[in-house]
Amino acid sequence: MTAFPPLNHVALTVRDLTVSGPWYGALFGAEPAIDEDTDPDLHHTVWVVGTGTLIGLHQHGTAAPAEAFSEFRVGLDHVAFGVADRSELEKWAARLDELGIEHGAVKDASYGSGVSFRDPDGIALEFFAPPA
Structure with missing residues (x-):
């Protein structure tokens, strides 16, 4: 295979x-x-x-059910878009600001860094950079 x-x-x-x-x-x-x-x-x-x-x-x-998106329901948790590094991640956070899209702070972890945001339906999205 x-x-x-x-x-x-x-x-x-x-x-x-x-x-x-x-x-x-x-x-x-x-x-x-x-x-x-x-x-x-x-x-x-x-x-x-x-x-x-x-x-x-x-x-x-068929109309969608009335309830909002939740990452706690079985199915999709979030969609992440990969960026090269933390510097590029910060540029994407600034781009979200330019677009008027609310987002969380850049969060750093041992496995990488991310900034989370949601689309108009509340679907969880993220920009993610690998660890330095």
Whole structure:
């Protein structure tokens, strides 16, 4: 068997693409590569980030449940975007400030450093740098 394959894409369900689409577009600093209805009950918008990973937003025809996202529920905890080092991490924290996106302080641990933030639906996101 060959080596385990790299991550290809992450698809996140959002409540309202008219809110989340522009938010992610500003975060990524790019226009989506795909923005289409695949059937009457699904619209998806997809960006290509980093070295080719796809980040997709799905809005289903069936309304999302009323409860907010929680990393304490079984399923997704968070999505982390890797940066080269702590200096680059600090630049991304400053970029979040420029975009008006609330975020936590840079947290350092033995395994690396991160800054956490949430999208309009409360989905937990992070920029993460390996240890120095």
